[in-house]
Amino acid sequence: MSDESGRRNLRMPNDDELFAVVTDMLGKNRVRLRCSDGKERMGRIPGRMRKRIWIREDDVVLAEPWDWQDEKAEVTWRYTGQDADQLRREGHIE
Numbered sequence: 001m002s003d004e005s006g007r008r009n010l011r012m013p014n015d016d017e018l019f020a021v022v023t024d025m026l027g028k029n030r031v032r033l034r035c036s037d038g039k040e041r042m043g044r045i046p047g048r049m050r051k052r053i054w055i056r057e058d059d060v061v062l063a064e065p066w067d068w069q070d071e072k073a074e075v076t077w078r079y080t081g082q083d084a085d086q087l088r089r090e091g092h093i094e
Helices: 081-089
Strands: 018-027 030-035 040-044 060-065 072-078
Touching: 018 040, 018 072, 030 060, 030 072, 040 060, 060 081
Parallel strands: 040 072
Antiparallel strands: 018 030, 018 060, 030 040, 060 072
């Protein structure tokens, strides 16, 4: 990470994942997400992330919409603030 540009290789969404921004904390491991496809979804924070990764409002995350309920999604990854700034600079998210 000591290279001149400061660019890091970040995890990018796979075929069934989207970039999303956390707009609201709902409690019970649920968040409101504004996804890159323009939809608002209810996001669920899985148990493997619950105690290890703290998610707050305005965090940029990867979300995987559920096959059987498109208005809900699973949070699969959280970007740090520095990584989110890089994604914005490169035009992946607004």
